[in-house]
Amino acid sequence: MTRIAIIVGTKGRGSNMRSIIEACQSGVLNAEVALVIAPSESSPALVVAQDLSTKTLALQNFDIELLTTLVRHDIDLVCLAGFMRLIPKNVVEAFEYRMLNIHPALLPKYGGQGMWGMKVHEAVIASGDRESGCTVHFVTERYDEGAILHQLKCPVLADDTPESLSARVLQLEHECYVQAIQLWISHNA
Ligand code: GRF
Secondary structure (H helix, E strand, O other), X not given: OEEEEEEEOOOOOOHHHHHHHHHHHOOOOOEEEEEEEEOOOOOHHHHHHHHOOOOEEEOOOHHHHHHHHHHHOOOOEEEEEOOOOOOOHHHHHHOOOOEEEEEOOOOOOOOOXXXXXXXXXXXXXXXXXXXXXXXXXXXXXXXXXXXXXXXXXXXXXXXXXXXXXXXXXXXXXXXXXXXXXXXXXXXXX
């Protein structure tokens, strides 16, 4: 069974993390979330993970401890969910094509440093694009640039606000991440 580690950020709701954990627990994915990792004890997603009976770890020296932590827990696949920083080079190299991230737009558009949260949806609406969506891609040393594994699309409506678009895309993200992991497993496990 594929052993997944999810890395969450300091502020995230943990909704993508939840959908991955639930897909594993219900048997939709032939995988187990062995560990949820955060860079701080105060990450709200850690409480959500614990409520779902999932092991959590807050790494105080995140950049230094991450690789040994993943290796020690025999992790096959790393999923970033709401983690907004770059991953250290040694981890990117060790987990090449084994580390995924989700972005709330159709990359390569609307990605890169500083493009996160509502800023992404504001930019999509300002552009006049008629569709948006989400992208699961492999993680590299640069923001949002790795090869794309999976995308799902949704319409941008004439009366959308960044908030209404964000809510539509977030629903899609939950589906997209589970499908992307399924794809990864079918090619790698
Ligand atoms: C999502 O919009 C994801 O695309 C981005 O960060 C957000 C995390 O949301 N990378 P959540 O914590 O999973 O609810």
